Amino acid sequence: MTLVLGAWTIGLILSLLAFGVYISFRVFHFPDITTEGSITLGASVTAVLLVAGTGPVAASAAAFSAGLAAGATTGILHTKFRINPLLSGILVMTALYSVNLHVMGKSNVPLLAAQTMASHVEGLFGGRANFDIMGWEVASPDLASLILVFIVVTLVAAVLYAFFRTNLGTAMRATGQNPQMSQALGVNVGNMTIAGLALANGLVALSGALLAQYQGFADVQMGIGMVVWGLASVIIGEALVGTQQLGLVITGAVMGSVLFRLLVAGALRAGLDPNDLKLVTAVFVFAALILPDLVRRRGRA
Numbered sequence: 084m085t086l087v088l089g090a091w092t093i094g095l096i097l098s099l100l101a102f103g104v105y106i107s108f109r110v111f112h113f114p115d116i117t118t119e120g121s122i123t124l125g126a127s128v129t130a131v132l133l134v135a136g137t138g139p140v141a142a143s144a145a146a147f148s149a150g151l152a153a154g155a156t157t158g159i160l161h162t163k164f165r166i167n168p169l170l171s172g173i174l175v176m177t178a179l180y181s182v183n184l185h186v187m188g189k190s191n192v193p194l195l196a197a198q199t200m201a202s203h204v205e206g207l208f209g210g211r212a213n214f215d216i217m218g219w220e221v222a223s224p225d226l227a228s229l230i231l232v233f234i235v236v237t238l239v240a241a242v243l244y245a246f247f248r249t250n251l252g253t254a255m256r257a258t259g260q261n262p263q264m265s266q267a268l269g270v271n272v273g274n275m276t277i278a279g280l281a282l283a284n285g286l287v288a289l290s291g292a293l294l295a296q297y298q299g300f301a302d303v304q305m306g307i308g309m310v311v312w313g314l315a316s317v318i319i320g321e322a323l324v325g326t327q328q329l330g331l332v333i334t335g336a337v338m339g340s341v342l343f344r345l346l347v348a349g350a351l352r353a354g355l356d357p358n359d360l361k362l363v364t365a366v367f368v369f370a371a372l373i374l375p376d377l378v379r380r381r382g383r384a
Contacts, residue, residue, distance in 0.1 A: 085221070085225060087345075088221060089225065090341075091341060093344050094345065095236045096232055096290055096293045097312060097340050097344065098337040099235075101320070101336040102333070103285075104118060109259075110259040110279060113161075115310075117156075117157045117179070117287075118283075118284065118309055119309050120176040121153040121284040121306075122291035122305070123180075123305050124146070124186070125149060125150050125289060125295075126295035127291075127301045128288075129143055129146045130187065130192040130194055130197075131188075143296075149288055154281040155280065158279070158280040183303050184303055187301060190302065190303045191300060192301045200293075201224065205223050240337065244330055254275060255275050257270065258275040258276065259279070311368050315339070315367060315368040316340035317339060319338075320337070321335055347360070350363055
């Protein structure tokens, strides 16, 4: 049961990463590699602030702001300096490795004694150490983390859905779909791209902030492979919902992230060598990329 709860919790946390990847890859069609640096940036900023005694909500907000800055930097490199989109993200991601080391002062910052958002939720349980859920004994820290993350993801998903239905959000989506038409209608395509990438990386950094609080540490290597994870979650989610309707796509991203994490957890439980985890992740993504097209082809036949 602990493994399942952990998979659900991490899957929900990384659904915020999936939101960011959805905005950059699907809305703006921008191959943004900044993600691998911004998720670590969010974790490192949060960890340092928590160790310094800052409240977890303020630390997470600071992480979100740092992610905004990282994404905006990538957007500026692309729109103002005419640098290739992929190269812009690589440049910022590379620079963020050193930035994260400077922020943390070392490669790893433990949070064993720090107060996190889950700690505050756990305090509402009245000191109970365990709970019985459907015959399974669940530790209060695991339950508190799951409840907290579920609430945060629900709120972020609702805000994101409402935002993309505003004039600004609609302009962003239109810019990604048809930049020429948007420019003809008076939309500043460059500024919209910068704002969209900033929002995407802000969500990614927020995911890193929650991940650091859940795992109890921030590490400079924790962002490796996260672009693949986010893309897999988006693709699996799209296959599950089978539509491009905004609300369902956002819901699908959450479902895809959780399902992907459950698949990984199941593989580990079945005896997978942790050294092969990235390889298996790549195989899962490959399958997610080709299966929907194969199903459509078989349906036509």
